[in-house]
Amino acid sequence: MRATLLQIDVDPSETVADRRTRVAEMVRGQRGADLVVLPELWPVGAFAAESFAAGAEPVAGGPTATAMAAAARAAGVWLHAGSIVERADTLDGAELYNTSLLFAPDGALHAAYRKIHRFGFDEGEAALMAAGADIVTARLPQTVLGLATCYDLRFPEQFRLLLDAGAQTLVVPAGWPARRRAHWRLLVQARAVESQSFVLACGTAGTHAGVRQAGHSLVVDPWGEVLAEGGDGEEAVSVTLDPGRVAAVRAEFPVLRDRRLGLPRPALR
């Protein structure tokens, strides 16, 4: 399976519309890949909280979803289009979500995942967006994807649920700051080792809202080995994966068999 992570430079001097056109063109250039992955909130920037409301768009028929569906179809690839600020209209008004979109090679929306853990400690995303509540997996011909986004990496319980739902390849779009790059590497590798799964973790490059981005997108195999890693700037990180490696590692080193589910909660002393 050929996978390419497009580590996009979210440059505030570029308009969202121009970036959308540019990224769609990059996706179109990926014909021959099986799966293409984009980062978190690349249209507006994961830390550009002041732009979230203005940049919010519906999933069905919104400008990013429409452009990405067309690009996936033109390239004939599965496209994990990173995430957008989703505007979901409810009877009580509009709610915003940080929503990842997965398109099939015919351009149909195959899955959507609303980020469960919002970053910001009562500010930014945590204050402005609603939390998703659904664990999302998606079956591709080669593997089963488990969807998570950026800050979710810090919550291993979500990854256990993805594993139990059948995930074999964890896809994690991110807008991770350079300041915590050491955490990024450690957490991506930890999620791969504990889940005995591939992890495709695609970050952004550049600086937006005064936050320098970590770049260094990672592809890690089910043994925890880094198969590919981006640098600091915009680039395409491509790898060829053997999806059979997940079953092989799980059979050869069967730690998941030794899980002790249902242990009692400790009593307070």
Ligand SMILES: NC(=O)CCC(=O)C(=O)O
């Ligand atoms: N966009 C994010 O979720 C940022 C997460 C982050 O900076 C961290 O966990 O550290």
